[in-house]
Amino acid sequence: MRKHNFSAGPSILAKEVIKNTANAVLDLNGIGLSIMEISHRGKDFQGVMDEAVELFKQLLDIPENYHVLFLGGGASMQFCMAPYNLLNKKAAYLETGVWAKKAIKEAKGFGEVEVVASSADKNYNYIPKGFEIPEDADYFHITTNNTIFGTEIHEDYDSPVPLVADMSSDIFSRPVDVSKYALIYGGAQKNLGPAGVTFVIIRDDIPGRLERYIPTMLNYKTHIDQGSMFNTPPCLPIYTCLETLRWLKKLGGVSVMQKMNREKADILYGEIERNPMFSGTAEKDSRSLMNICFVMEEKYKELEKEFLEFATSRGMVGIKGHRSVGGFRASTYNAMPRESIIALVDVMKEFEKKNL
Numbered sequence: 528m529r530k531h532n533f534s535a536g537p538s539i540l541a542k543e544v545i546k547n548t549a550n551a552v553l554d555l556n557g558i559g560l561s562i563m564e565i566s567h568r569g570k571d572f573q574g575v576m577d578e579a580v581e582l583f584k585q586l587l588d589i590p591e592n593y594h595v596l597f598l599g600g601g602a603s604m605q606f607c608m609a610p611y612n613l614l615n616k617k618a619a620y621l622e623t624g625v626w627a628k629k630a631i632k633e634a635k636g637f638g639e640v641e642v643v644a645s646s647a648d649k650n651y652n653y654i655p656k657g658f659e660i661p662e663d664a665d666y667f668h669i670t671t672n673n674t675i676f677g678t679e680i681h682e683d684y685d686s687p688v689p690l691v692a693d694m695s696s697d698i699f700s701r702p703v704d705v706s707k708y709a710l711i712y713g714g715a716q717k718n719l720g721p722a723g724v725t726f727v728i729i730r731d732d733i734p735g736r737l738e739r740y741i742p743t744m745l746n747y748k749t750h751i752d753q754g755s756m757f758n759t760p761p762c763l764p765i766y767t768c769l770e771t772l773r774w775l776k777k778l779g780g781v782s783v784m785q786k787m788n789r790e791k792a793d794i795l796y797g798e799i800e801r802n803p804m805f806s807g808t809a810e811k812d813s814r815s816l817m818n819i820c821f822v823m824e825e826k827y828k829e830l831e832k833e834f835l836e837f838a839t840s841r842g843m844v845g846i847k848g849h850r851s852v853g854g855f856r857a858s859t860y861n862a863m864p865r866e867s868i869i870a871l872v873d874v875m876k877e878f879e880k881k882n883l
């Protein structure tokens with residue numbers, strides 16, 4: 528049976544991306560060697576790295592004075608690497624969920640942290656508005672898409688201090704005005720590639736601001752100076768990212784993606800609103816286009832397990848909600864085809880017919 532992969536991460540990749548990666552694992556560009564067994568310093572892998580960086584810059588329209596890095600350690604490593612490199616006295620954070628809280632915890636190890644606003648009062652089901660960013664902060668940190676709670680910041684904030692963003696789960700889902708950010712990072716395994724590689728977009732005036740000693744591997748300057756090759760980079764995951772970037776470019780880039788993502792999300796949110804058995808958890812103007820969270824209406828709550836089994840028996844994968852929200856979460860990343868959304872909607876309709 529055809530599977531519809533709604534997993535939150537690692538998550539769906541385009542079929543073509545998987546196929547091309549499989550081919551490169553067997554034989555990269557007809558050189559008679561696997562992508563897994565060649566030197567990262569040889570010209571074949573250098574070609575992969577250069578094209579990945581180039582396409583990354585092209586597709587997000589990244590200005591000249593920024594660097595794109597591919598590192599290890601995951602987004603979680605960036606939770607400490609960012610303050611290590613940027614936090615002198617005080618940092619400002621927007622607390623919009625579990626990942627934001629983890630980032631805050633790490634920053635506290637390096638200085639004072641001012642949480643400018645939090646949506647903890649409503650289990651993170653909205654993005655706070657009308658907060659003030661302190662002008663004496665070394666930077667302001669946001670999580671643009673809250674993978675667990677299904678909320679998303681749909682704009683690029685104006686910040687009086689360097690803006691730092693965790694874009695793990697919505698990178699390449701929409702055009703971004705990169706010039707408004709000092710640092711953007713994320714794990715690849717949501718919307719870009721497999722687990723094992725972390726992307727970093729960094730403005731060139733950011734590294735080297737602080738006096739303190741920063742361990743070599745945690746210093747952005749090291750990786751900028753060495754073109755992400757200070758140590759052995761995650762070669763195979765980077766190759767898969769390159770295939771995703773090629774695929775994105777062929778489809779027309781991030782504006783086309785945004786349009787497709789809106790259409791897909793509209794279909795699913797539309798059904799959640801229409802179907803009397805379900806309701807969405809996030810406030811409407813904060814709803815994510817990438818992670819769509821919903822629960823069973825109170826009076827049908829005892830049917831949640833049954834719906835999950837019903838959906839699973841019809842090929843739906845990964846729709847169980849995170850334990851901190853409950854219910855269901857359908858992750859609808861770039862690679863998620865519209866047909867899978869429609870298949871899920873059909874399952875919801877069928878379940879309604881069966882029970883009401």
Ligand SMILES: *Cc1c(COP(=O)(O)O)cnc(C)c1O
Nearest residue numbers: 601602603626674693695696714
């Ligand atoms: C998944 C996720 C992370 C954690 O990424 P790792 O690569 O596992 O460290 C951080 N932030 C957000 C928004 C995420 O979705």
